[in-house]
Amino acid sequence: xxxxxxxxxxxxxFEEAPVELRCNYSSSVSVYxxxxxxxxxxxxxxxxxxxxxSTLVKGINGFEAEFNKSQTSFHLRKPSVHISDTAxxxxxxxxxxxxxxxxxxxxxxxx
Amino acid sequence: xxxITQSPKYLFRKEGQNVTLSCxxxxxxxxxxxxxxxxxxxxxxxxxxxxxxxxxxxDIAEGYSVSREKKESFPLTVTSxxxxxxxxxxxxxxxxxxxxxxxxxxxxxxxLTVV
Numbered sequence: 270x271x272x273x274x275x276x277x278x279x280x281x282x283f284e285e286a287p288v289e290l291r292c293n294y295s296s297s298v299s300v301y302x303x304x305x306x307x308x309x310x311x312x313x314x315x316x317x318x319x320x321x322x323s324t325l326v327k328g329i330n331g332f333e334a335e336f337n338k339s340q341t342s343f344h345l346r347k348p349s350v351h352i353s354d355t356a357x358x359x360x361x362x363x364x365x366x367x368x369x370x371x372x373x374x375x376x377x378x379x380x
Numbered sequence: 381x382x383x384i385t386q387s388p389k390y391l392f393r394k395e396g397q398n399v400t401l402s403c404x405x406x407x408x409x410x411x412x413x414x415x416x417x418x419x420x421x422x423x424x425x426x427x428x429x430x431x432x433x434x435x436x437x438x439d440i441a442e443g444y445s446v447s448r449e450k451k452e453s454f455p456l457t458v459t460s461x462x463x464x465x466x467x468x469x470x471x472x473x474x475x476x477x478x479x480x481x482x483x484x485x486x487x488x489x490x491x492l493t494v495v
Contacts, residue, residue, distance in 0.1 A: 278420065303483060312384075312470055312486035313423075320482075359422060367413070367438070368472075368484055372422035 292360030403471035410476030
């Protein structure tokens, strides 16, 4: 069985400040990890993914994430946020059969 | 443009009625999925299908049914047995079994409200 834990349900951040959204996973097999973003009343859009190779993964909109196998984490970071980053962010793990999502983190940017 | 189309965007249902949500994709993907989204609970898997004429229950299949008669279509029926159907429903697709390490593509969702 696989699972994902997003430790923060809401994260408020001042504009142009850095942000880290935390994600921990558990899985009994090799994992593939994803971060998705959801804007209000829309579907999910892929931000980035880790399949293998370099543990630092770069995605769209200036986001990046680091895969840490020993800590079973896949935290999402951005060095400087913008108002347009206001959204809900979901971490997900795949075992090649199906995707399992975390409960999401709502990122609010304070002007 | 390739993508996933869900319809309708908003749907209202009276208690005791069945209702069907449409999901169509033109990405030539083998796998399709239905998720339910409720505030604070993330996305929960209802049903998924890896191939035409075959599908599996997800974590919360009770009160739902699906069919997969065509590769491009995966409709979801919310039956009267579903006790709390008001939610946001998301359909997704991916290349196929064994390749889910590639990303899933999502539709824009259907918001179902029971009145």
